[in-house]
Amino acid sequence: MLVDTGRHAAHFDAIENLLTARHRPLVAIVNTHWHLDHVSGNIRLKAAHPGVRVYASDAIDGALTGFLADSATSARAYIAAGKAEPAQRAEMEGDLSTFDHGRELRPDVVIAQATDLKLGGHRLRIALARNGATAGDVWLYDPATHLVVAGDLVTLPAPFLDTACPQGWAKALDQIAATPFTLLVPGHGVPLTRSQFQTYVIAYRHFVACAGGKDEADACANRWLADAGSLIAPTEARLGRGLATYYVGLLRGGSPARYCRA
Ligand SMILES: [Zn+2]
Numbered sequence: 001m002l003v004d005t006g007r008h009a010a011h012f013d014a015i016e017n018l019l020t021a022r023h024r025p026l027v028a029i030v031n032t033h034w035h036l037d038h039v040s041g042n043i044r045l046k047a048a049h050p051g052v053r054v055y056a057s058d059a060i061d062g063a064l065t066g067f068l069a070d071s072a073t074s075a076r077a078y079i080a081a082g083k084a085e086p087a088q089r090a091e092m093e094g095d096l097s098t099f100d101h102g103r104e105l106r107p108d109v110v111i112a113q114a115t116d117l118k119l120g121g122h123r124l125r126i127a128l129a130r131n132g133a134t135a136g137d138v139w140l141y142d143p144a145t146h147l148v149v150a151g152d153l154v155t156l157p158a159p160f161l162d163t164a165c166p167q168g169w170a171k172a173l174d175q176i177a178a179t180p181f182t183l184l185v186p187g188h189g190v191p192l193t194r195s196q197f198q199t200y201v202i203a204y205r206h207f208v209a210c211a212g213g214k215d216e217a218d219a220c221a222n223r224w225l226a227d228a229g230s231l232i233a234p235t236e237a238r239l240g241r242g243l244a245t246y247y248v249g250l251l252r253g254g255s256p257a258r259y260c261r262a
Helices: 009-022 042-048 059-065 067-080 086-100 166-177 194-211 217-231 234-252 255-259
Strands: 028-030 053-056 115-119 122-130 136-142 147-155 183-188
Touching: 009 042, 028 042, 053 136, 059 067, 067 086, 122 166, 136 166, 147 166, 166 194, 183 194, 194 217, 194 234, 217 234, 234 255
Parallel strands: 028 053, 147 183
Antiparallel strands: 115 122, 122 136, 136 147
């Protein structure tokens, strides 16, 4: 089984190489959420592995007519205006082509609540967080190995709050903390120990509280780096600071009002 399918041909090739090396059929794909860096590979993988079933929440339905449709419209306008650099244009065209096949990204099996599943002979707990990093985030707990696969409920070098309800996200982090995991695979970044995850949760809470207050955005970004710095590679600190500053603006601009509605 595979959790998330990447965005680019290079991701697809890496997955295929892994499957070839394992000499095992691919039977299940779990999509943690609908962001295109997590689901775009579904289309090619389903074609290459007939019979594979995709498990995910139904949140992509809203995204296909909302966020992703809006992104596609602005990407087309940006390209038409000749504003895109060649590499950026290639990236946008890749996403547009994925969006054009958007219905093929949808799950075969909708995860509508926490459930125990046996995938490829392996028993897993699949949990659903509503209104977290997206309207429906799926995360997994493997009781045999005490592993959590968190999707974008844990991302570094900053929480990716583009389509997030910050309070729902915090609730999901508490639910993850309540499982007896020892290692956590984030959506972006290297695996975290339990104590590193606790550091992340504290940093996340402080950051969201700061964004809801009156401090300068820079001060909130500094706070984030001070709290989460031990989890962020020195080479990523600058990016983390920039993202954190950007997300303060996004949260203050009313993004939660849009993504926290039931
Ligand atoms: Zn992501």
